[in-house]
Each structure stands twice: as C-alpha cells, then as structure tokens.
Amino acid sequence: MTTRDRRRRVTIADVARHAGVSTTAVSKVLRSAYGVSPAMRERVRAAIDELGYRPHAAARAMRGRTYTIGVLLPDLRNPFFPDILDGLYGHLAATDYQVIIVTGGPDAKTETRAIDALVDRQVDGMLLVAPRVPRARLEEVAGGPPTVVLGPHEKSAVYDAVLDDDEIGAELVVRHLIGLGHRRIAHIGQREGTRGRAAAMLHTIRAVTYERVMREHGLEDEIAVALTSYSEEGGYRGARELLGRSPRPTAIFAGADLAAFGALTALHEAGLAVPADMSLAGYDNTRLAALSDISLTSVDQDGGVMGRTAGRLLLERIEGRTSSVHFSVTPTLVPRRSTAPPPPG
Amino acid sequence: MTTRDRRRRVTIADVARHAGVSTTAVSKVLRSAYGVSPAMRERVRAAIDELGYRPHAAARAMRGRTYTIGVLLPDLRNPFFPDILDGLYGHLAATDYQVIIVTGGPDAKTETRAIDALVDRQVDGMLLVAPRVPRARLEEVAGGPPTVVLGPHEKSAVYDAVLDDDEIGAELVVRHLIGLGHRRIAHIGQREGTRGRAAAMLHTIRAVTYERVMREHGLEDEIAVALTSYSEEGGYRGARELLGRSPRPTAIFAGADLAAFGALTALHEAGLAVPADMSLAGYDNTRLAALSDISLTSVDQDGGVMGRTAGRLLLERIEGRTSSVHFSVTPTLVPRRSTAPPPPG
Numbered sequence: 001m002t003t004r005d006r007r008r009r010v011t012i013a014d015v016a017r018h019a020g021v022s023t024t025a026v027s028k029v030l031r032s033a034y035g036v037s038p039a040m041r042e043r044v045r046a047a048i049d050e051l052g053y054r055p056h057a058a059a060r061a062m063r064g065r066t067y068t069i070g071v072l073l074p075d076l077r078n079p080f081f082p083d084i085l086d087g088l089y090g091h092l093a094a095t096d097y098q099v100i101i102v103t104g105g106p107d108a109k110t111e112t113r114a115i116d117a118l119v120d121r122q123v124d125g126m127l128l129v130a131p132r133v134p135r136a137r138l139e140e141v142a143g144g145p146p147t148v149v150l151g152p153h154e155k156s157a158v159y160d161a162v163l164d165d166d167e168i169g170a171e172l173v174v175r176h177l178i179g180l181g182h183r184r185i186a187h188i189g190q191r192e193g194t195r196g197r198a199a200a201m202l203h204t205i206r207a208v209t210y211e212r213v214m215r216e217h218g219l220e221d222e223i224a225v226a227l228t229s230y231s232e233e234g235g236y237r238g239a240r241e242l243l244g245r246s247p248r249p250t251a252i253f254a255g256a257d258l259a260a261f262g263a264l265t266a267l268h269e270a271g272l273a274v275p276a277d278m279s280l281a282g283y284d285n286t287r288l289a290a291l292s293d294i295s296l297t298s299v300d301q302d303g304g305v306m307g308r309t310a311g312r313l314l315l316e317r318i319e320g321r322t323s324s325v326h327f328s329v330t331p332t333l334v335p336r337r338s339t340a341p342p343p344p345g
Numbered sequence: 346m347t348t349r350d351r352r353r354r355v356t357i358a359d360v361a362r363h364a365g366v367s368t369t370a371v372s373k374v375l376r377s378a379y380g381v382s383p384a385m386r387e388r389v390r391a392a393i394d395e396l397g398y399r400p401h402a403a404a405r406a407m408r409g410r411t412y413t414i415g416v417l418l419p420d421l422r423n424p425f426f427p428d429i430l431d432g433l434y435g436h437l438a439a440t441d442y443q444v445i446i447v448t449g450g451p452d453a454k455t456e457t458r459a460i461d462a463l464v465d466r467q468v469d470g471m472l473l474v475a476p477r478v479p480r481a482r483l484e485e486v487a488g489g490p491p492t493v494v495l496g497p498h499e500k501s502a503v504y505d506a507v508l509d510d511d512e513i514g515a516e517l518v519v520r521h522l523i524g525l526g527h528r529r530i531a532h533i534g535q536r537e538g539t540r541g542r543a544a545a546m547l548h549t550i551r552a553v554t555y556e557r558v559m560r561e562h563g564l565e566d567e568i569a570v571a572l573t574s575y576s577e578e579g580g581y582r583g584a585r586e587l588l589g590r591s592p593r594p595t596a597i598f599a600g601a602d603l604a605a606f607g608a609l610t611a612l613h614e615a616g617l618a619v620p621a622d623m624s625l626a627g628y629d630n631t632r633l634a635a636l637s638d639i640s641l642t643s644v645d646q647d648g649g650v651m652g653r654t655a656g657r658l659l660l661e662r663i664e665g666r667t668s669s670v671h672f673s674v675t676p677t678l679v680p681r682r683s684t685a686p687p688p689p690g
Contacts, residue, residue, distance in 0.1 A: 098462040117443040268637035292613035
C-alpha cells in the first residue's frame, strides 16, 4: 500500500528535478517526441524508474493521449502473428506506448465489436491485421485513431497499408513445385468471408496467382482448389477433400503454414508419406515449419519487418503525418524437405 | 458517416421500446445480471443488433463499468494460451464483455508495466496467466479490479486461483517413463525469474516433483536438470546441455510442449531419432503435439476448462462475490509415439 501511495504522489516535476532537466524535456521523452538525445532519454527514464512514476495515467490527463496502441488479430493460434507483434514491440520498446490486443473472432460481426472495443478504449493508434470488415468500415474507423492495416492489398487515403507481395510469394511456391516436376498441384485456400473486396484479400491473391501460374504452364486442367480456412482444422478438411480426387494430386500448396500442419495430419491418416508420396508447401515460414520433424517448405514474408514498420508508421501518424503510406515486403522461398520430385508413374 | 451518426443517437430507451421491454430489463441484459430469461436476452440482443446500439460506451457511462476483461499472457507463442482464451471467450460470449490482452514481456519489470496498463485502462476484471511479479504486488493489484490468477499454487484472500495440479501431471510423466524402463531421465525446466515465491510457481513444482519421483524410485544419481525457459529456444538449449552429459540420458521430460519442440530440433541436429534413441515428453497437450509427425507424449491440463472457469469466477466477483475461490484441474497423461522403451544397452 505504501508503494501505491508513494507512486500516486510522484509528479512530472519530481521526475524533472530528480533527473536535473526541465519538465518540458520530461514531457518530450514521455511522448517520444523527436529531438531528444539518447542521453537525455536515458536520464529521464532512470529517474522515472527510481521514483516509480507512472507516466501513462498522468500523461493521458496531461496530453489527451492514452499511450496505447490497439492491435486486432484474427486469432491467437496462427504462429505468424507473434512474429509481427515482436517487430511492433521492438519498435515501441523505447517509447511509453503499451500494446493491447483484441481478437476478431469467427466473423465480421464479432470483428466489428472487437474494433469498436479498441476505439471505445481510446487507443492512440490501431494496427488491424488481416481485417474482414468492409473497406468502407475501415475508412470510417481510420477517421478516428491513426490506423495501419496489415494484409489487404488496398490503397487508402486515410490509413497506411503494410503488406506482403502475395503474388510473388505464391508464384515462388508454384514455380518451385513445377520445377520439381509436379503437374497435379492442388491449393488449400481460405473461403471468402467478406463482401465486395475479395480481390484485395491476401488469401484471394494467393489462390488467384496459383491458378494463373498453373495456366501459364499449360496446367489449367490440373487446377484443384479446396477453400476452407487458414487454420489447422481448415488444412485438415482441405487435404481430405483434395485426397478424394482421382487422380490424386502429387503436391499441395497450403496458403498458410498453419493449414499445412492440419494437412499433414490428414496425409498421415491416409497413409501418405511427405514428400515421398506427396509434396507439401506452406506460407509464412513460421518457426514450427523449421522443426526438423516437419521441415516444411514455406514463404518467408518477414513478419518482424512488417511489425516494426507498422509501429513506425503509427507513431508518425500520431505525431501528425496525414499522407498515406503503402509499404510492401518482397517475400522469399525457403525450400525444405517437405517438397521433392513427384513419385514415379 | 450516416451509420456512425445514427449509431450515436441510439439510446437504451430506443432499445427498450424496440424490444418491447422496460429499460431496466435492457440494463439487466447489458450487465449480464442474474434473473434474465433466455427469451428476454434474445429479444434485447436482437433489438441491439437491429438498431446498431453500442452498449459498451453507453453502459460504461451509465454504470461505471467498461465491460472489459483484461488478460495478461506471458507471451503469444505458447500454443497452450489460446486454449485458455478459447475457454474464456466461450464463457463471455453471451455477455457484453470484451477481452483485451497484454503480454508480460521478458521480465518482471515489463510485466509490471503491462499489468499497470490494464489497471489504467480501467478493466472490470483481470485474468493474470502465470504472472512473475511478487505475490505482494499481485495482492495490491487485486485490491483494484477483481482478479483471477492462473498458474501459481498460491491461496489468497483477495484473488481467485485457477490452476493445474502440476504435481500429479509431472508424476504421471516421470512414472510413465520409468514404467517404460528408462532410468536416465532428464528434465528441462524454467529458470526462476521471481524472488521469494519459487515454491509456488508451476515450473518449480514440475521440476521438484520430477526429482522427488526419481528419488522414490532409487534414481537419485540419474537426476539431470537443465534450467532454461518454456520456449522453443529454451528447449533447444536445454536439450543441447543434457546431450553433453556422459552417459547421455535416454529420455527427456520437457516442462512444456513448446520446450519439447525446441528439444526435437536439438535431438535431430545431434542425429538422434525419437523415440528409438531418445524418448521425449512434454506438458500442455497442445494441438501441435498431436500432429502425427511430432506425436508427442504430453500432459493434458484442459486449458478450455481453466479459461471457462476463470471467466465464471471473474463475472461472479464483478457481481459482488468477495470470498476467494481456489480451483484445481487434475491433469491426465496422453501417451503418444515420442515415448518408448530405451534402446538396448
């Protein structure tokens, strides 16, 4: 209790006195403004720590800011999302911003509620990862707190976009499989859950690119797509569907590593070995894809860079930038043991 | 914009009129009070949806509540945590509560900041998963919003505790390995990061139980513990350390599935096959443990039940319960292909 009482009494003036700097300087450090030297930041931070000053609540009252970045994630299971957040945390580590996370839930309705919850909590900025709500709603939301949207291939005048070049990524995978000698290459994608913006969604782009590359190689008759979801369960159902075809595909490109993990289970239940009977590739290059028991060929879109960039763009917007930025990462292929030439015959 | 303006004008009285009920009834549904019939809830919810009423902000002003549950997770990588959250979401689905998540970061200092951030955001209740801050700090925090602490084996008069019986869980694993004929059984644990409450931490209990069961079977000379962390990287380093011993262990019990995944990589790099050369078991029974390429023997502590229970206890406390509850889940062993008798010799 004493600690709490003492904390309550510490003011920005105490911090300034303790650090031997002006209150303006402390305030600058608190709002992570430009033009603060690393030495100054260090001194003020040391004083804050020693006195147990809680900058959030005080700064909020003082500057009308909450020092909160709200993040929407579709779910907490896709191991790619923590890569994005590690990048974001890394960029915010030297600031007083805290991150709060909400999950979008099963449909656009629950996602709308989750985004509303961030707005109601008066966050200073929002990072929306792969949102499903209509674009008009995104623009309306971004009229409030500064917003970065990660995933959809959309340009907007009111929010910044951070994305992976999914066309290049999908092309890399399909060409890799064709190069290994596969012709019956199937795809597990995500069923469209949004209206009116399908073409901009990353899962649509991966699926459409798969079909385009197949056609470019004269393989239009071999196109086979199972639309489920980018989840383990979706990958499992997708692979089961594709295995029912005759003749069976010799390779599967799953639109996300998580779906590839689910596909693995279905392949094993069917008594098929990877890659001897079936090649399998994913997307996201999650850490688990690198596990030697899985060793999944995948596409690396560098979530860390995407998260760091999103953090930088948000702080810039909070500081007043009003122009919109469009940042695209060029992905690379990481070939592993899960892909090999097709079985003979 | 029209949507937004329209939304702003909808009041609780509009909802009551539209649903044909009293404003008191609407208010009861909004705060998920007892004594509301399912039919009444259904009617009010339909009216809320049709009118686009946003209960959070309005209810907050009206009742001094934010309809927010704050959750602290140590990190977003451990695939066990989403199981807990699915349980929590399931319990809250029929209410107006939204969940916001913060992560504890690398140490007790960043964790303190994260918990402060929840308190500053005026959450109505908090679920703290495996917190590392000292118990005194937890009790201080729980003096504010109603709090449930998940993980540590501590009883408190001010917060509720939800936990897994880690002693039974660890015993199940070690006895299983001994039953298969192993003697040189090693353990990968988590290095203590907290002061003054080591004995209550779940990772300590798993490690201490491992040593006790080894001694009870006359295997005290075979005890080998690597203390790193419950992460992939920690499991990797732990396994490397244990492989340096001579003679080498024939089985490893990793305190968490995530650490077991990291250990798998180290074993493969060393050219060892699981389970032919080395048995491996984890803890948490994550979905990935069930993947047939991994097929990891693990302990199921039913995160869904823990999360649902935490949600129920939080709502009870928000409604006024002041007595403290201690809820323990009895875990079960899920044997899979990663454990087998030791190699001959």
